[in-house]
Amino acid sequence: MLRFTFLVIFLISFLILSIPVLLVEAIIGKFNRKAKDYSCLRIVQWGFRCILWITGVETTVIGEEQVPDEPVLFVGNHRSYFDILLTYSRCKRLTGYVAKKEMERFPLLNNWMRNLYCLFLDRDNLKEGLKTILTGIDYIKQGISICIFPEGTRNTGEELSMLPFKDGALKIADKTGCAIVPISMNNTAEIFENHLPKKGTKGFPKIRKTHVIIEYGKPIYPHTLDREERKHLGAYCQNIIQETINKNAVLLESVHERG
Numbered sequence: 001m002l003r004f005t006f007l008v009i010f011l012i013s014f015l016i017l018s019i020p021v022l023l024v025e026a027i028i029g030k031f032n033r034k035a036k037d038y039s040c041l042r043i044v045q046w047g048f049r050c051i052l053w054i055t056g057v058e059t060t061v062i063g064e065e066q067v068p069d070e071p072v073l074f075v076g077n078h079r080s081y082f083d084i085l086l087t088y089s090r091c092k093r094l095t096g097y098v099a100k101k102e103m104e105r106f107p108l109l110n111n112w113m114r115n116l117y118c119l120f121l122d123r124d125n126l127k128e129g130l131k132t133i134l135t136g137i138d139y140i141k142q143g144i145s146i147c148i149f150p151e152g153t154r155n156t157g158e159e160l161s162m163l164p165f166k167d168g169a170l171k172i173a174d175k176t177g178c179a180i181v182p183i184s185m186n187n188t189a190e191i192f193e194n195h196l197p198k199k200g201t202k203g204f205p206k207i208r209k210t211h212v213i214i215e216y217g218k219p220i221y222p223h224t225l226d227r228e229e230r231k232h233l234g235a236y237c238q239n240i241i242q243e244t245i246n247k248n249a250v251l252l253e254s255v256h257e258r259g
Helices: 002-031 033-055 082-088 101-105 109-115 126-141 167-176 227-231 233-258
Strands: 058-062 072-076 095-100 119-121 145-148 179-186 211-216
Touching: 002 033, 002 109, 033 082, 033 109, 058 233, 072 082, 072 167, 072 233, 082 095, 082 179, 082 211, 095 101, 095 126, 101 109, 101 119, 119 126, 126 145, 126 167, 145 167, 167 179, 167 233, 179 233, 211 233, 227 233
Parallel strands: 058 211, 072 145, 072 179, 095 119, 095 145
Antiparallel strands: 179 211
């Protein structure tokens, strides 16, 4: 309960105190867009790291050195709101995340997201969804990485389960030739989502100190795949992530046993 309270206080304080910062960033952007972009990136990453420190999360990171120094399409499994904080706080390059359109409703938060090249996806409008993909393609060409969770929504099923990947999101890599970097995450729902009060019961949301594993897979270049693999790119990437989270579930058990 205390961690959740501190997190809420920090988040509200950050957003309010960032109002003059957003104004300064807007001025900087008129003269030096790159300086503004990286300034916004580092400020938000600092905020995310503070939140992760408040939660007490411990992270084992595997394979991060495999991420190429070029614009890529990150794809990952999605079980927690904290997936975004855990991965974005580690981005070395400008990276825009694909978020659901409903996130546009939150003032100040949506300003920061736009500054960070986030894309707002309307999942119920095919035409608007296509526009979002085309914008993502344009960002990759500008040197900006994109991160998307191709399950389309947060998976609330069993820990090692995954929802089917949607192929549309992978078009960004197929059309640009950029690398796809799989991100496999274990145990992230244990930070927050697994401790929400059940429907119909009273209670207060809790954040638990926990250990998560993040593994970055080898870059996948669509043009190097055979025709069938490229045709079913979503399933191809999902199988890689599924195998990795299954493998790391065993590693996580050994971590818990040790400590």
